[in-house]
Amino acid sequence: MLIVQKYGGTSVGGLDRIENVANRVAKAKFKGNDVVVVVSAMSGETNKLIEYAHHFSKNPSKREMDILLSSGERVTASLLAIALQEMGIGAVAMTGRQAGIQTNSIHTYARIESINTEAMKTEISKGNIIIIAGFQGINKEGSVTTLGRGGSDLSAVAIAGALEADACEIYSDVDGVYTTDPRIEPKAKKLDFISYEEMLELSSLGAKVLQSRSVELAKKMGVKIVAKSSFNDNEGTTIAEENEVMEEVLVSGIALDKNQARVSLREVSDRPGVAAEVFTKLAEAQINVDMIIQNASTDGTTNLGFTVPQSELESARELISAFSHDIGSVDFDENICKVSVVGVGMRSHSGIASSAFSAMAEASINIEMISTSEIKVSMIVDEKFGELAVRVLHEAYQLDR
Numbered sequence: 001m002l003i004v005q006k007y008g009g010t011s012v013g014g015l016d017r018i019e020n021v022a023n024r025v026a027k028a029k030f031k032g033n034d035v036v037v038v039v040s041a042m043s044g045e046t047n048k049l050i051e052y053a054h055h056f057s058k059n060p061s062k063r064e065m066d067i068l069l070s071s072g073e074r075v076t077a078s079l080l081a082i083a084l085q086e087m088g089i090g091a092v093a094m095t096g097r098q099a100g101i102q103t104n105s106i107h108t109y110a111r112i113e114s115i116n117t118e119a120m121k122t123e124i125s126k127g128n129i130i131i132i133a134g135f136q137g138i139n140k141e142g143s144v145t146t147l148g149r150g151g152s153d154l155s156a157v158a159i160a161g162a163l164e165a166d167a168c169e170i171y172s173d174v175d176g177v178y179t180t181d182p183r184i185e186p187k188a189k190k191l192d193f194i195s196y197e198e199m200l201e202l203s204s205l206g207a208k209v210l211q212s213r214s215v216e217l218a219k220k221m222g223v224k225i226v227a228k229s230s231f232n233d234n235e236g237t238t239i240a241e242e243n244e245v246m247e248e249v250l251v252s253g254i255a256l257d258k259n260q261a262r263v264s265l266r267e268v269s270d271r272p273g274v275a276a277e278v279f280t281k282l283a284e285a286q287i288n289v290d291m292i293i294q295n296a297s298t299d300g301t302t303n304l305g306f307t308v309p310q311s312e313l314e315s316a317r318e319l320i321s322a323f324s325h326d327i328g329s330v331d332f333d334e335n336i337c338k339v340s341v342v343g344v345g346m347r348s349h350s351g352i353a354s355s356a357f358s359a360m361a362e363a364s365i366n367i368e369m370i371s372t373s374e375i376k377v378s379m380i381v382d383e384k385f386g387e388l389a390v391r392v393l394h395e396a397y398q399l400d401r
Protein backbone atom coordinates (compact mmCIF):
# COMPACT_ATOMS: atom_id res chain seq x y z
CA MET A 1 0.00 0.00 0.00
CA LEU A 2 1.02 3.60 -0.61
CA ILE A 3 -0.05 5.71 2.34
CA VAL A 4 -0.02 9.50 2.61
CA GLN A 5 0.02 10.70 6.21
CA LYS A 6 -0.33 14.36 7.18
CA TYR A 7 0.65 15.56 10.64
CA GLY A 8 -0.68 18.95 11.78
CA GLY A 9 0.88 21.63 13.96
CA THR A 10 0.03 20.15 17.35
CA SER A 11 1.27 16.73 16.28
CA VAL A 12 4.71 18.19 15.49
CA GLY A 13 4.52 20.92 18.16
CA GLY A 14 7.78 19.97 19.94
CA LEU A 15 10.83 17.75 19.55
CA ASP A 16 9.26 14.95 21.61
CA ARG A 17 6.17 15.10 19.40
CA ILE A 18 8.26 14.93 16.24
CA GLU A 19 9.86 11.83 17.73
CA ASN A 20 6.39 10.39 18.36
CA VAL A 21 5.53 11.06 14.70
CA ALA A 22 8.80 9.42 13.59
CA ASN A 23 7.79 6.29 15.51
CA ARG A 24 4.32 6.25 13.97
CA VAL A 25 5.71 6.72 10.46
CA ALA A 26 8.30 3.98 11.04
CA LYS A 27 5.52 1.63 12.18
CA ALA A 28 3.59 2.17 8.95
CA LYS A 29 6.78 1.54 6.97
CA PHE A 30 7.63 -1.67 8.89
CA LYS A 31 4.21 -3.02 8.00
CA GLY A 32 5.44 -3.04 4.40
CA ASN A 33 3.87 0.19 3.14
CA ASP A 34 5.35 2.97 1.06
CA VAL A 35 4.90 6.11 3.13
CA VAL A 36 4.72 9.74 2.06
CA VAL A 37 4.43 12.21 4.92
CA VAL A 38 3.23 15.82 4.78
CA VAL A 39 3.95 18.04 7.77
CA SER A 40 2.73 21.38 9.09
CA ALA A 41 4.83 23.91 10.95
CA MET A 42 5.05 23.48 14.72
CA SER A 43 1.83 24.84 16.27
CA GLY A 44 1.95 28.60 16.71
CA GLU A 45 4.91 28.97 14.37
CA THR A 46 3.03 30.39 11.37
CA ASN A 47 1.30 32.96 13.60
CA LYS A 48 4.64 33.92 15.11
CA LEU A 49 6.14 34.49 11.66
CA ILE A 50 3.15 36.66 10.71
CA GLU A 51 3.66 38.74 13.87
CA TYR A 52 7.34 39.17 13.03
CA ALA A 53 6.39 40.58 9.62
CA HIS A 54 3.80 42.89 11.18
CA HIS A 55 6.51 44.32 13.39
CA PHE A 56 7.93 45.91 10.25
CA SER A 57 4.83 46.48 8.15
CA LYS A 58 1.03 46.63 8.46
CA ASN A 59 0.70 45.31 4.96
CA PRO A 60 3.82 43.25 4.10
CA SER A 61 4.31 42.15 0.51
CA LYS A 62 2.66 38.82 -0.11
CA ARG A 63 5.54 37.43 -2.14
CA GLU A 64 7.91 37.90 0.79
CA MET A 65 5.27 36.60 3.24
CA ASP A 66 5.22 33.35 1.29
CA ILE A 67 8.99 32.88 1.57
CA LEU A 68 8.71 33.62 5.28
CA LEU A 69 5.70 31.40 6.02
CA SER A 70 6.92 28.43 3.98
CA SER A 71 9.94 28.18 6.29
CA GLY A 72 7.92 26.81 9.24
CA GLU A 73 7.00 23.64 7.39
CA ARG A 74 10.59 23.16 6.17
CA VAL A 75 11.83 23.09 9.75
CA THR A 76 9.53 20.22 10.72
CA ALA A 77 10.06 18.29 7.47
CA SER A 78 13.82 18.30 7.81
CA LEU A 79 13.75 17.49 11.54
CA LEU A 80 11.44 14.54 10.98
CA ALA A 81 13.66 13.21 8.19
CA ILE A 82 16.73 13.53 10.42
CA ALA A 83 14.92 11.72 13.25
CA LEU A 84 13.98 8.85 10.93
CA GLN A 85 17.50 8.60 9.47
CA GLU A 86 18.83 8.35 13.01
CA MET A 87 16.54 5.33 13.50
CA GLY A 88 18.24 3.74 10.50
CA ILE A 89 15.33 4.38 8.16
CA GLY A 90 15.80 5.89 4.71
CA ALA A 91 14.03 9.25 4.60
CA VAL A 92 14.29 12.40 2.47
CA ALA A 93 12.80 15.81 3.22
CA MET A 94 11.45 17.86 0.33
CA THR A 95 10.18 21.41 -0.03
CA GLY A 96 7.02 21.97 -2.07
CA ARG A 97 9.11 22.77 -5.13
CA GLN A 98 11.24 19.64 -4.76
CA ALA A 99 8.06 17.59 -4.51
CA GLY A 100 6.93 19.07 -7.84
CA ILE A 101 4.00 21.15 -6.58
CA GLN A 102 3.18 23.79 -9.17
CA THR A 103 0.69 26.53 -8.24
CA ASN A 104 -0.78 29.70 -9.70
CA SER A 105 0.61 33.07 -8.63
CA ILE A 106 -1.92 34.21 -6.01
CA HIS A 107 0.54 34.64 -3.16
CA THR A 108 -0.65 33.49 0.31
CA TYR A 109 -3.70 31.79 -1.24
CA ALA A 110 -2.32 29.92 -4.23
CA ARG A 111 -4.13 27.12 -6.00
CA ILE A 112 -2.32 23.90 -6.95
CA GLU A 113 -2.26 23.59 -10.74
CA SER A 114 -0.29 20.40 -11.21
CA ILE A 115 2.06 18.02 -9.45
CA ASN A 116 5.08 16.53 -11.16
CA THR A 117 5.45 13.28 -9.24
CA GLU A 118 8.75 12.19 -10.81
CA ALA A 119 11.06 13.09 -7.92
CA MET A 120 8.69 11.58 -5.36
CA LYS A 121 8.35 8.36 -7.35
CA THR A 122 12.13 8.03 -7.69
CA GLU A 123 12.54 8.24 -3.92
CA ILE A 124 9.67 5.82 -3.27
CA SER A 125 11.22 3.30 -5.65
CA LYS A 126 14.44 3.52 -3.65
CA GLY A 127 12.45 2.53 -0.58
CA ASN A 128 12.72 5.93 1.07
CA ILE A 129 10.08 7.62 3.17
CA ILE A 130 9.42 11.10 1.77
CA ILE A 131 8.72 13.96 4.15
CA ILE A 132 7.18 16.93 2.37
CA ALA A 133 6.89 20.45 3.76
CA GLY A 134 3.15 21.13 3.51
CA PHE A 135 1.29 24.36 2.70
CA GLN A 136 3.60 25.38 -0.18
CA GLY A 137 4.42 25.15 -3.84
CA ILE A 138 6.08 27.15 -6.53
CA ASN A 139 4.64 29.37 -9.30
CA LYS A 140 5.70 29.67 -12.94
CA GLU A 141 8.09 32.51 -12.08
CA GLY A 142 9.85 30.27 -9.58
CA SER A 143 8.59 32.10 -6.48
CA VAL A 144 7.49 30.18 -3.41
CA THR A 145 3.74 30.29 -2.82
CA THR A 146 1.59 29.16 0.12
CA LEU A 147 -1.86 27.59 -0.01
CA GLY A 148 -3.90 29.49 2.59
CA ARG A 149 -4.16 28.84 6.32
CA GLY A 150 -4.47 25.18 7.16
CA GLY A 151 -3.06 24.47 3.69
CA SER A 152 -1.02 21.39 4.61
CA ASP A 153 -4.29 19.45 4.48
CA LEU A 154 -4.56 20.52 0.85
CA SER A 155 -0.96 19.48 0.13
CA ALA A 156 -1.70 16.03 1.54
CA VAL A 157 -4.89 15.51 -0.46
CA ALA A 158 -3.31 16.77 -3.69
CA ILE A 159 -0.29 14.50 -3.24
CA ALA A 160 -2.47 11.51 -2.37
CA GLY A 161 -4.49 12.19 -5.53
CA ALA A 162 -1.46 12.65 -7.77
CA LEU A 163 0.27 9.50 -6.47
CA GLU A 164 -3.01 7.56 -6.51
CA ALA A 165 -2.30 6.60 -2.91
CA ASP A 166 -4.31 3.86 -1.24
CA ALA A 167 -4.96 5.98 1.84
CA CYS A 168 -4.84 9.62 2.91
CA GLU A 169 -4.64 9.93 6.69
CA ILE A 170 -4.84 13.36 8.31
CA TYR A 171 -3.59 13.40 11.89
CA SER A 172 -4.37 16.15 14.42
CA ASP A 173 -5.11 16.45 18.13
CA VAL A 174 -8.69 15.13 17.73
CA ASP A 175 -9.43 11.55 16.75
CA GLY A 176 -11.88 12.48 14.01
CA VAL A 177 -14.69 14.76 12.95
CA TYR A 178 -17.21 15.38 15.72
CA THR A 179 -20.82 16.61 15.65
CA THR A 180 -19.34 19.94 16.72
CA ASP A 181 -16.02 21.25 18.06
CA PRO A 182 -15.46 19.10 21.18
CA ARG A 183 -13.70 22.06 22.80
CA ILE A 184 -17.02 23.95 22.75
CA GLU A 185 -19.37 21.03 23.48
CA PRO A 186 -17.72 18.18 25.40
CA LYS A 187 -20.79 16.04 24.68
CA ALA A 188 -20.00 16.14 20.94
CA LYS A 189 -19.93 12.68 19.33
CA LYS A 190 -17.39 11.36 16.87
CA LEU A 191 -18.81 10.52 13.43
CA ASP A 192 -17.71 7.28 11.73
CA PHE A 193 -18.46 8.69 8.28
CA ILE A 194 -19.28 12.07 6.83
CA SER A 195 -19.93 12.99 3.19
CA TYR A 196 -17.60 15.33 1.31
CA GLU A 197 -20.45 17.75 0.90
CA GLU A 198 -21.27 17.99 4.59
CA MET A 199 -17.61 18.17 5.55
CA LEU A 200 -17.11 20.93 2.99
CA GLU A 201 -19.97 22.92 4.56
CA LEU A 202 -18.69 22.31 8.10
CA SER A 203 -15.16 23.40 7.21
CA SER A 204 -16.19 26.44 5.22
CA LEU A 205 -18.51 27.40 8.06
CA GLY A 206 -15.75 27.33 10.65
CA ALA A 207 -14.82 23.75 11.65
CA LYS A 208 -11.07 23.88 11.21
CA VAL A 209 -10.46 20.15 11.63
CA LEU A 210 -10.00 20.03 7.84
CA GLN A 211 -9.24 22.93 5.51
CA SER A 212 -12.27 23.45 3.24
CA ARG A 213 -10.20 23.58 0.05
CA SER A 214 -8.72 20.20 0.86
CA VAL A 215 -12.19 18.67 1.15
CA GLU A 216 -13.20 20.27 -2.13
CA LEU A 217 -10.19 18.75 -3.87
CA ALA A 218 -10.70 15.36 -2.20
CA LYS A 219 -14.24 15.27 -3.59
CA LYS A 220 -13.04 16.29 -7.04
CA MET A 221 -10.23 13.71 -7.14
CA GLY A 222 -12.13 11.01 -5.25
CA VAL A 223 -9.52 10.89 -2.46
CA LYS A 224 -10.98 9.21 0.62
CA ILE A 225 -9.72 10.98 3.75
CA VAL A 226 -9.46 9.46 7.19
CA ALA A 227 -9.14 11.99 10.03
CA LYS A 228 -7.33 10.55 13.06
CA SER A 229 -5.36 11.54 16.15
CA SER A 230 -1.57 11.30 16.36
CA PHE A 231 -1.87 10.78 20.13
CA ASN A 232 -3.79 7.47 20.14
CA ASP A 233 -4.81 4.62 17.86
CA ASN A 234 -8.57 5.24 17.88
CA GLU A 235 -10.61 4.65 14.74
CA GLY A 236 -10.97 7.95 12.92
CA THR A 237 -13.66 9.48 10.72
CA THR A 238 -13.88 8.61 7.03
CA ILE A 239 -14.75 11.44 4.67
CA ALA A 240 -16.12 10.01 1.42
CA GLU A 241 -18.95 10.13 -1.10
CA GLU A 242 -22.46 10.29 0.36
CA ASN A 243 -24.34 7.01 0.77
CA GLU A 244 -27.83 5.96 1.93
CA VAL A 245 -26.81 5.57 5.55
CA MET A 246 -25.62 9.18 5.67
CA GLU A 247 -28.88 10.47 4.15
CA GLU A 248 -30.89 9.04 7.02
CA VAL A 249 -29.11 11.36 9.41
CA LEU A 250 -30.97 14.67 9.52
CA VAL A 251 -28.24 16.84 10.98
CA SER A 252 -24.58 15.86 11.01
CA GLY A 253 -23.02 18.77 12.78
CA ILE A 254 -22.91 22.33 14.06
CA ALA A 255 -20.16 24.78 13.11
CA LEU A 256 -19.13 28.11 14.60
CA ASP A 257 -17.25 30.81 12.70
CA LYS A 258 -15.98 33.65 14.86
CA ASN A 259 -14.06 35.24 12.01
CA GLN A 260 -17.06 37.18 10.65
CA ALA A 261 -17.87 40.88 10.57
CA ARG A 262 -20.99 42.76 9.55
CA VAL A 263 -21.20 45.84 7.40
CA SER A 264 -24.43 47.88 7.66
CA LEU A 265 -25.13 50.52 5.05
CA ARG A 266 -27.91 52.90 6.08
CA GLU A 267 -29.93 55.28 3.95
CA VAL A 268 -28.66 53.89 0.69
CA SER A 269 -30.15 55.83 -2.26
CA ASP A 270 -33.00 53.67 -3.43
CA ARG A 271 -32.20 53.81 -7.11
CA PRO A 272 -31.49 50.81 -9.28
CA GLY A 273 -27.85 49.82 -9.41
CA VAL A 274 -26.40 50.94 -6.07
CA ALA A 275 -26.39 47.46 -4.53
CA ALA A 276 -25.11 46.01 -7.79
CA GLU A 277 -22.25 48.50 -7.86
CA VAL A 278 -21.26 47.93 -4.23
CA PHE A 279 -21.23 44.14 -4.59
CA THR A 280 -19.47 44.20 -7.94
CA LYS A 281 -16.68 46.31 -6.45
CA LEU A 282 -16.41 43.95 -3.46
CA ALA A 283 -16.25 40.93 -5.76
CA GLU A 284 -13.58 42.55 -7.91
CA ALA A 285 -11.50 43.10 -4.77
CA GLN A 286 -11.86 39.33 -3.99
CA ILE A 287 -13.82 40.15 -0.81
CA ASN A 288 -16.00 37.24 0.17
CA VAL A 289 -19.49 38.58 0.86
CA ASP A 290 -21.68 36.06 2.61
CA MET A 291 -25.09 36.96 3.99
CA ILE A 292 -26.95 39.91 2.52
CA ILE A 293 -30.09 41.61 3.85
CA GLN A 294 -31.93 44.55 2.31
CA ASN A 295 -34.83 46.22 4.13
CA ALA A 296 -37.97 47.48 2.44
CA SER A 297 -37.40 51.00 1.25
CA THR A 298 -38.81 54.01 3.12
CA ASP A 299 -38.55 57.66 2.04
CA GLY A 300 -36.54 56.75 -1.04
CA THR A 301 -33.72 55.11 0.91
CA THR A 302 -33.05 51.61 2.08
CA ASN A 303 -30.76 49.76 4.52
CA LEU A 304 -28.38 47.08 3.35
CA GLY A 305 -26.46 44.67 5.57
CA PHE A 306 -23.92 41.96 4.73
CA THR A 307 -21.13 39.91 6.28
CA VAL A 308 -17.48 39.50 5.28
CA PRO A 309 -14.56 37.62 6.89
CA GLN A 310 -12.93 39.79 9.58
CA SER A 311 -9.64 39.60 7.72
CA GLU A 312 -11.28 41.35 4.75
CA LEU A 313 -13.03 44.07 6.75
CA GLU A 314 -10.31 46.69 6.22
CA SER A 315 -10.42 46.28 2.45
CA ALA A 316 -14.24 46.43 2.54
CA ARG A 317 -14.09 49.62 4.61
CA GLU A 318 -11.78 51.34 2.13
CA LEU A 319 -13.86 50.28 -0.80
CA ILE A 320 -17.18 51.42 0.63
CA SER A 321 -15.86 54.88 1.47
CA ALA A 322 -15.86 55.49 -2.29
CA PHE A 323 -19.68 55.32 -2.24
CA SER A 324 -20.18 58.02 0.42
CA HIS A 325 -22.39 60.11 -1.91
CA ASP A 326 -24.93 57.28 -2.19
CA ILE A 327 -24.86 56.02 1.40
CA GLY A 328 -26.09 57.89 4.50
CA SER A 329 -23.93 56.12 7.07
CA VAL A 330 -21.87 52.94 7.41
CA ASP A 331 -21.42 50.81 10.47
CA PHE A 332 -18.90 47.95 10.98
CA ASP A 333 -19.40 45.30 13.64
CA GLU A 334 -16.83 42.63 14.46
CA ASN A 335 -18.71 41.32 17.50
CA ILE A 336 -20.80 38.84 15.61
CA CYS A 337 -20.37 35.20 14.70
CA LYS A 338 -22.02 32.63 12.48
CA VAL A 339 -23.50 29.37 13.78
CA SER A 340 -24.56 26.78 11.24
CA VAL A 341 -26.48 23.52 11.23
CA VAL A 342 -25.35 21.11 8.48
CA GLY A 343 -26.88 17.89 7.19
CA VAL A 344 -27.64 16.25 3.84
CA GLY A 345 -30.87 14.94 5.40
CA MET A 346 -32.28 18.48 5.14
CA ARG A 347 -32.80 17.90 1.44
CA SER A 348 -35.55 15.42 2.08
CA HIS A 349 -36.93 16.59 5.44
CA SER A 350 -38.78 19.79 6.28
CA GLY A 351 -38.85 21.65 9.58
CA ILE A 352 -35.13 21.52 10.32
CA ALA A 353 -34.67 25.27 10.00
CA SER A 354 -37.71 26.11 12.08
CA SER A 355 -36.56 23.92 14.96
CA ALA A 356 -33.23 25.76 14.92
CA PHE A 357 -35.05 29.09 15.22
CA SER A 358 -37.27 27.77 18.05
CA ALA A 359 -34.28 26.44 19.98
CA MET A 360 -32.54 29.82 19.69
CA ALA A 361 -35.70 31.64 20.79
CA GLU A 362 -36.09 29.40 23.82
CA ALA A 363 -32.52 30.23 24.84
CA SER A 364 -33.28 33.95 24.27
CA ILE A 365 -30.58 34.24 21.62
CA ASN A 366 -31.46 36.89 19.06
CA ILE A 367 -30.86 35.87 15.44
CA GLU A 368 -29.60 38.86 13.47
CA MET A 369 -29.35 37.35 9.99
CA ILE A 370 -30.26 34.02 8.40
CA SER A 371 -29.19 32.21 5.27
CA THR A 372 -30.08 28.72 4.14
CA SER A 373 -29.08 26.31 1.42
CA GLU A 374 -30.12 22.78 0.58
CA ILE A 375 -28.01 21.27 3.32
CA LYS A 376 -27.37 24.07 5.85
CA VAL A 377 -28.94 26.80 7.94
CA SER A 378 -26.62 29.63 9.05
CA MET A 379 -27.45 32.30 11.62
CA ILE A 380 -25.59 35.43 12.65
CA VAL A 381 -25.71 36.08 16.40
CA ASP A 382 -23.89 38.29 18.87
CA GLU A 383 -20.38 36.88 19.35
CA LYS A 384 -20.90 36.44 23.09
CA PHE A 385 -23.72 33.95 22.45
CA GLY A 386 -21.87 31.94 19.79
CA GLU A 387 -20.71 29.04 21.93
CA LEU A 388 -24.01 28.90 23.81
CA ALA A 389 -25.83 28.77 20.47
CA VAL A 390 -23.68 25.79 19.43
CA ARG A 391 -24.58 23.90 22.61
CA VAL A 392 -28.27 24.82 22.33
CA LEU A 393 -28.46 23.56 18.73
CA HIS A 394 -26.42 20.45 19.55
CA GLU A 395 -28.99 19.63 22.22
CA ALA A 396 -31.99 20.55 20.02
CA TYR A 397 -30.98 18.01 17.37
CA GLN A 398 -29.99 15.48 20.03
CA LEU A 399 -26.54 15.12 18.54
CA ASP A 400 -25.16 13.78 21.82
CA ARG A 401 -27.28 10.61 21.54
Ligand code: ADP
Pocket residue numbers: 007008009010011040150171172173174176177178179180181182183206207208209210253
Ligand atom coordinates in the same frame (compact mmCIF):
# COMPACT_ATOMS: atom_id res chain seq x y z
P1 ADP B 1 -3.92 20.69 12.85
O1 ADP B 1 -3.10 21.78 13.50
O2 ADP B 1 -3.42 19.32 13.13
O3 ADP B 1 -4.15 20.95 11.40
P2 ADP B 1 -6.38 21.91 13.60
O4 ADP B 1 -6.16 22.70 14.85
O5 ADP B 1 -6.35 22.66 12.30
O6 ADP B 1 -5.33 20.72 13.56
O7 ADP B 1 -7.74 21.11 13.69
C1 ADP B 1 -8.07 20.35 14.84
C2 ADP B 1 -9.02 21.16 15.73
O8 ADP B 1 -10.26 21.37 15.05
C3 ADP B 1 -9.42 20.45 17.01
O9 ADP B 1 -8.52 20.71 18.05
C4 ADP B 1 -10.82 21.01 17.30
O10 ADP B 1 -10.84 21.94 18.37
C5 ADP B 1 -11.21 21.75 16.03
N1 ADP B 1 -12.54 21.40 15.54
C6 ADP B 1 -13.48 22.30 15.15
N2 ADP B 1 -14.61 21.70 14.77
C7 ADP B 1 -14.40 20.35 14.90
C8 ADP B 1 -15.21 19.20 14.68
N3 ADP B 1 -16.45 19.29 14.20
N4 ADP B 1 -14.66 17.99 14.94
C9 ADP B 1 -13.40 17.87 15.39
N5 ADP B 1 -12.60 18.94 15.65
C10 ADP B 1 -13.08 20.16 15.41
Ligand code: ASP
Pocket residue numbers: 008009040041046047072134135148149150151152153
Ligand atom coordinates in the same frame (compact mmCIF):
# COMPACT_ATOMS: atom_id res chain seq x y z
N1 ASP C 1 1.22 26.21 9.06
C1 ASP C 1 0.13 26.62 8.22
C2 ASP C 1 -0.97 27.28 9.04
O1 ASP C 1 -0.89 27.37 10.24
C3 ASP C 1 -0.42 25.51 7.40
C4 ASP C 1 -0.95 24.33 8.17
O2 ASP C 1 -0.69 24.15 9.35
O3 ASP C 1 -1.65 23.51 7.55
O4 ASP C 1 -1.94 27.75 8.50
Ligand code: MG
Pocket residue numbers: 008150153208209210211
Ligand atom coordinates in the same frame (compact mmCIF):
# COMPACT_ATOMS: atom_id res chain seq x y z
MG1 MG D 1 -5.43 22.35 10.40
